[in-house]
Amino acid sequence: MSDEVALGSSSNGRVLEVSDLRVSFPTRHGPFMAVDGVSFDLHPGERLGLIGESGSGKSTIALALMRLIKPPGRIESGTALLEGVDLLASTQDQMRSIRLADIALVTQGAMNSLNPVMRVRDQMVDGLSAHGLRLSRHDASDRVQQLLKSVNLKPEVADLFPHQLSGGMKQRVCIAIAISLQPRVIIADEPTSALDVVVQRRVIQTLRKVQDQIGAAVILIGHDMGLMAQFAQRVAVMRSGRLVEVGDVRDVFARPQHAYTRQLMESLPTLRHRVSVGVAST
Ligand SMILES: Nc1ncnc2c1ncn2[C@@H]1O[C@H](COP(=O)(O)OP(=O)(O)O)[C@@H](O)[C@H]1O
Ligand SMILES: [Mg+2]
Numbered sequence: 024m025s026d027e028v029a030l031g032s033s034s035n036g037r038v039l040e041v042s043d044l045r046v047s048f049p050t051r052h053g054p055f056m057a058v059d060g061v062s063f064d065l066h067p068g069e070r071l072g073l074i075g076e077s078g079s080g081k082s083t084i085a086l087a088l089m090r091l092i093k094p095p096g097r098i099e100s101g102t103a104l105l106e107g108v109d110l111l112a113s114t115q116d117q118m119r120s121i122r123l124a125d126i127a128l129v130t131q132g133a134m135n136s137l138n139p140v141m142r143v144r145d146q147m148v149d150g151l152s153a154h155g156l157r158l159s160r161h162d163a164s165d166r167v168q169q170l171l172k173s174v175n176l177k178p179e180v181a182d183l184f185p186h187q188l189s190g191g192m193k194q195r196v197c198i199a200i201a202i203s204l205q206p207r208v209i210i211a212d213e214p215t216s217a218l219d220v221v222v223q224r225r226v227i228q229t230l231r232k233v234q235d236q237i238g239a240a241v242i243l244i245g246h247d248m249g250l251m252a253q254f255a256q257r258v259a260v261m262r263s264g265r266l267v268e269v270g271d272v273r274d275v276f277a278r279p280q281h282a283y284t285r286q287l288m289e290s291l292p293t294l295r296h297r298v299s300v301g302v303a304s305t
């Protein structure tokens with residue numbers, strides 16, 4: 024990637040560097056380490072897939088990076104340098120300006136977090152103005168149109184309320200909001216799990232298009248290996264709070280090194296076919 028140095032302000036060409044992340048939740052038997060010493064990094068514009076069985080700690084990583092772990096859950100250790108700024112050492116005040124502007128999260132439930140009594144336009148403008156962007160009514164409207172267009176939604180959608188949109192359209196609005204301030208990193212936590220298969224694929228294609236446009240790196244969390252093969256360049260495999268394998272998507276899918284990754288692949292009989300289709304079409 025030739026634009027690595029130009030895009031990242033950190034000196035080593037990484038936009039995000041996570042080291043030794045540990046997150047615990049208290050239980051009757053003492054603290055349970057949902058994330059237990061996870062380290063990985065991301066290059067500017069890179070697309071990383073994060074896979075692993077349910078409960079392995081994927082969402083907890085996403086929430087920890089956004090600093091949205093709710094007490095009594097606790098970040099026990101680690102650093103997460105976003106262009107050199109440690110997210111885990113930032114105050115909640117600092118995080119309010121970092122979230123959305125520098126790192127954005129889109130979840131499966133994102134579409135349900137849209138405000139039901141606000142038109143799409145106003146929700147989108149809200150995100151911009153919450154970050155101190157003072158736009159005239161005309162410029163704000165232009166920006167909204169431009170964002171809607173980039174996620175393949177018609178301009179009229181700006182005037183609608185969330186209940187007037189399909190699930191896929193709502194997730195597109197959420198992606199438009201996520202990219203509105205051109206963050207360096209987007210975390211998409213099973214963003215399409217609630218949608219039907221055809222819509223999933225289109226929404227992931229849209230995510231792919233917009234991340235490319237703004238040059239953001241993406242962590243896509245999910246369990247659909249077909250979608251992963253279509254989207255990710257590298258994959259990281261979680262098991263019981265730990266990363267057990269990280270590598271090029273083709274290598275990991277074709278020759279999983281870790282027994283657990285092999286199990287994960289073998290449990291998906293159609294995978295080989297879908298991987299070859301997915302990779303061939305990118
Ligand atoms: N708020 C919470 N309170 C207690 N335990 C939690 C909480 N959130 C997650 N966990 C536990 O942490 C582990 C990892 O969960 P999660 O990160 O949601 O997994 P994944 O996203 O991979 O399915 C699970 O065992 C889950 O039960
Ligand atoms: Mg999850």
